[in-house]
Amino acid sequence: MNREKIIVIDFGGQYNQLVARRVRECNVYCEIYSYKTGLEKIKAMEPKGIILTGGPNSCYGEGAPGCDQRLFSLGIPVLGLCYGAQLMMHVLGGHVCKAPVREYGKIQVTVDKESILFHNVSENTVCWMSHNDYIEKMAPGFQVAAHTPDCPVAAAQWEERKLYAIQFHPEVLHTVEGKKMLANFVFQACGCTGDWKMDAFVENAIKAARERVGKGKVLCALSGGVDSSVAAVMMAKAVGSQLTCVFVDHGLLRKDEGDEVEEVFGPGGPYDLNFIRVNAQERFYQRLKGIEEPEQKRKIIGEEFIRVFEEEAKKIGRVDFLVQGTIYPDVVESGLGGESAVIKSHHNVGGLPDYVDFKEILEPLRDLFKDEVRQAGLELGIPEKLVFRQPFPGPGLGIRIVGEVTAEKVRMVQEADAIYREEIKKAGLERSIGQYFAALTNMRSVGVMGDERTYDYAVALRAVNTVDFMTAEVAEIPWEVLGRVASRIVNEVRHVNRVLYDCTGKPPGTIEFE
Numbered sequence: 001m002n003r004e005k006i007i008v009i010d011f012g013g014q015y016n017q018l019v020a021r022r023v024r025e026c027n028v029y030c031e032i033y034s035y036k037t038g039l040e041k042i043k044a045m046e047p048k049g050i051i052l053t054g055g056p057n058s059c060y061g062e063g064a065p066g067c068d069q070r071l072f073s074l075g076i077p078v079l080g081l082c083y084g085a086q087l088m089m090h091v092l093g094g095h096v097c098k099a100p101v102r103e104y105g106k107i108q109v110t111v112d113k114e115s116i117l118f119h120n121v122s123e124n125t126v127c128w129m130s131h132n133d134y135i136e137k138m139a140p141g142f143q144v145a146a147h148t149p150d151c152p153v154a155a156a157q158w159e160e161r162k163l164y165a166i167q168f169h170p171e172v173l174h175t176v177e178g179k180k181m182l183a184n185f186v187f188q189a190c191g192c193t194g195d196w197k198m199d200a201f202v203e204n205a206i207k208a209a210r211e212r213v214g215k216g217k218v219l220c221a222l223s224g225g226v227d228s229s230v231a232a233v234m235m236a237k238a239v240g241s242q243l244t245c246v247f248v249d250h251g252l253l254r255k256d257e258g259d260e261v262e263e264v265f266g267p268g269g270p271y272d273l274n275f276i277r278v279n280a281q282e283r284f285y286q287r288l289k290g291i292e293e294p295e296q297k298r299k300i301i302g303e304e305f306i307r308v309f310e311e312e313a314k315k316i317g318r319v320d321f322l323v324q325g326t327i328y329p330d331v332v333e334s335g336l337g338g339e340s341a342v343i344k345s346h347h348n349v350g351g352l353p354d355y356v357d358f359k360e361i362l363e364p365l366r367d368l369f370k371d372e373v374r375q376a377g378l379e380l381g382i383p384e385k386l387v388f389r390q391p392f393p394g395p396g397l398g399i400r401i402v403g404e405v406t407a408e409k410v411r412m413v414q415e416a417d418a419i420y421r422e423e424i425k426k427a428g429l430e431r432s433i434g435q436y437f438a439a440l441t442n443m444r445s446v447g448v449m450g451d452e453r454t455y456d457y458a459v460a461l462r463a464v465n466t467v468d469f470m471t472a473e474v475a476e477i478p479w480e481v482l483g484r485v486a487s488r489i490v491n492e493v494r495h496v497n498r499v500l501y502d503c504t505g506k507p508p509g510t511i512e513f514e
């Protein structure tokens with residue numbers, strides 16, 4: 001199927017995935033490519049429009065990321081954002097230099113309502129600015145489409161050529177009418193119709209997987225997380241009993257999670273996944289004995305997981321395809337899509353694992369953002385409870401227990417975490433916090449319980465809001481809720497006598513607590 005597509009050319013800015021997500025929210029498919037992508041390749045993709053993103057450089061600086069001037073005369077509409085806007089001007093003969101006044105934060109922008117970009121946008125509208133450079137002189141052919149007191153060219157356009165430049169960031173939510181602006185570009189300037197719909201995607205993905213697999217045998221590692229669950233159910237719908245799903249319970253899951261996963265995906269549940277549960281808890285605890293260093297723990301858990309999985313795969317015999325729940329941000333963050341630095345080594349995209357003998361890897365969710373995976377899950381009829389499950393790291397509670405992992409500590413953190421989640425749910429905050437969990441610190445301190453002195457562990461509560469998991473802000477949970485959680489934890493979880501709330505954002509903290 002030839003679906004309409006917008007291409008985002010990535011110049012290394014921090015909001016670039018967000019640009020693509022916003023376009024997809026308009027029901028238009030969108031992919032991210034590095035600025036190094038050649039013109040011929042871009043042409044061959046036949047995009048309906050091109051968006052140049054922001055980036056950390058000065059476009060006139062030595063070695064700054066550039067673009068082929070011919071990009072602007074392909075007859076394809078181009079929208080430049082921040083760095084992209086400046087680059088467009090620079091390349092086409094305008095002048096960009098250091099701004100006399102640096103703008104950062106929410107700024108009121110006055111727009112020209114006649115401009116296609118600002119159709120239906122208020123004349124004075126709050127936008128998110130973040131720039132040191134500015135467009136001092138537009139390239140020939142362009143007209144000003146918006147300004148601020150300090151930035152005479154906050155937006156510019158060359159309508160006949162369908163070239164648009166915006167100095168601010170319409171993709172971030174602080175730009176109050178940003179979605180409208182992007183929708184104007186996508187629909188009015190590029191003429192998209194909005195053919196990217198999840199039901200059609202799911203149907204096509206199932207059909208494509210069925211054709212690709214033929215009579216082959218398919219193996220899937222199911223963790224119970226959103227991505228692998230959706231991938232597994234999609235494959236089950238595609239190839240039925242040719243699929244086997246292996247669920248390794250490493251003993252580092254949340255409270256009762258192993259049983260819950262089995263209930264949904266195991267025999268007698270609503271899906272036919274040829275579900276095999278491997279209870280490998282003891283093996284993992286043994287391997288983790290005495291290990292305190294977080295990276296070493298991660299390594300051991302990863303290696304042991306592969307070992308267990310391999311043993312199961314051998315029992316199954318010949319496998320033709322291995323399913324992975326890779327999603328689009330993994331592709332981008334692994335440096336295969338856009339320009340972002342490789343941040344997470346745990347995303348094993350592109351490299352085939354060598355521990356199972358198989359012909360090919362299947363990644364049915366490779367094109368989807370997380371929120372789209374959830375939508376796909378709902379389309380497939382997966383229970384909401386699973387679909388809206390919070391992100392949970394592969395190494396599980398192993399990286400939420402500071403210091404040595406023991407079965408006893410796993411119990412403590414499981415119980416504390418279950419109480420925390422229960423109270424957050426009761427307070428109706430479940431969907432309004434990005435990620436929250438309890439971790440067990442390695443600190444013991446003196447307390448008093450009844451008439452007895454205690455010398456027990458402190459639990460740390462974490463709750464953050466985040467757009468992309470690369471940065472995060474601490475979520476403000478009402479004191480009364482925190483108080484209730486703290487009091488329940490110290491009363492109900494044996495060997496915990498203190499509860500701390502982690503007020504650190506990312507950076508400088510990470511989201512996990514290891």
Ligand code: XMP
Nearest residue numbers: 346391392393394395435469506510511512
């Ligand atoms: P950090 O702690 O790096 O976490 O700020 C960012 C996001 O990534 C998740 N995370 C992981 N997910 N395997 C995963 O599948 C991992 O090893 C891992 N480490 C962190 C974390 O839960 C958060 O959502």
